[in-house]
Amino acid sequence: MAAKLNGKWKMKNSENFDEYMKALGVGLALRKLGNIAKPVLTIEIKGSAIKMKSVSTAKTMHAECTLDQEWDEETADGRKCKSIMTMDGDKLVQRQKWEGKESILTRYVDGDDLLQIECVLGDIVSKRTYERAEK
Template sequence: MEAFFGSWKFVKSENFTEYLIALGMAHETIKVWNSLKPTLNFSKEGVDVVLKMEANDHTREISFKLDQEFDETIGDGKNAKSVVYLEGDKLVHIQKWDDKQSTVIREVNGKQMVTTLEAEDIVAVCTYERA
């Protein structure tokens, strides 16, 4: 888990629009998300892990304990039940709402963090570099 702590700047994404469509996001939400070049900040506050995404005037923050389900608001204000756990060196984040599910797998490779996003049969990849 320690490898994730710190700041990560967005570098590039592949297939991200298709992933957002698979999630059922509205067209306007997709436009906004595609325009963002976020910085992700992972930190620890007591026993909680905090993930903060900052881009332009958009900020999103979640706080969680590994392996414990928590409520999360995603995308177009949808309420999801989420859980984050470690699988080896990978940080796996599963979100479930309505009849949908998204799996976000983050892995640190040196100075890069590769994030694989999966929904339905769609796979997107976002790459970040340590800030």
């Protein structure tokens, strides 16, 4: 259920994120910041309303959307894309489309206290793991 995603999550580790950022077209300086940042992510899902806030020493990002409705998103790396959030069972799936490309971010809770985020662009896959900080 989507309610398991609600709460505050602290970054624990990240795998292959630099390659994912390269595939997105992120420059070296921003990739270095992205690789050392340990963001705290807050997710709030109420019905079909979704709010997310990511806070790190590098940047604070906010996103608000409605499940199953496309919205205009500006990503942390400055891309302007069309995004849509959908539920696939207990997974929150975000599709970002821009300039003929598509990235898919899948968020789900592993057990009770780990949030997994799989970031996919083409054949590049990055996995980011967060620990529950607060419910």
